[in-house]
Amino acid sequence: MKFSANDVYLDVNEQSVDSFLKYASQVACNAGFAADASELEQSFLAREQEYPTGLEDGFAIPHAKTETVKRPGFIYFRLTTPLDWQTYDDKPVTDVFALMVPPENAGDEHLKMLASLSTALLEDDFKQELRQLTSKEEIANFINQKIGE
């Protein structure tokens, strides 16, 4: 299971959480993660309404769990405009990992990868090192190295 440099999006500029999730859903569909962008977007929005997925230090992990997901996995977005996302420490969000799975048969390998990514976000070192990387390849290699452990 590898996270690809193609699934890293830098300099993303959206003005609100909702417009970002719409954009992210379209990107995910174009990249083959899901079939229907609007269904994917609805799933992201429903999860945010249940409880916002903002974490600490400018990170958020919106997730979609819907039939329209064809390829379980995640996309990393780095934002140029910090978003006013509800977070644990009230800091705005600049880094987003969008997680996507189908409701059934996501595959343990994929689920483990998403679990490793989520728990990596509890580590200050992971967040700080990730932020220092500027190329998509470096970012993908770093993430693979950290969550493959």
Added chain:
Amino acid sequence: MNVVGVSACPAGLAHTPMAAKALEKAGKELDWNVRIEQQGMMGPVNPITQAEADAADFVLIASDQKITSMERFEGKPIIRVDINTCIKAPKAVLKKCAAAVKKEN
């Protein structure tokens, strides 16, 4: 302190393992024995055995979801805490729970 518990979130994807890891890490820092079972999309991960449940001072349920196999914990003090609070402030959650349990006894 000897603590067992279960974490579970709506999707069973990210917050479940995050809460478990955050609480276990906080346990290490406090020098307590903390073990959290994850009830997520993968089914039970790191399941709590009956023997572990019996030895626990209290049971921490990091969830507002329905938890399976609660019968393991019969007779033990059970405390439910919001899963986001457990991720955000795991050490404070453990200490508060322990204080509450001590007060009861």
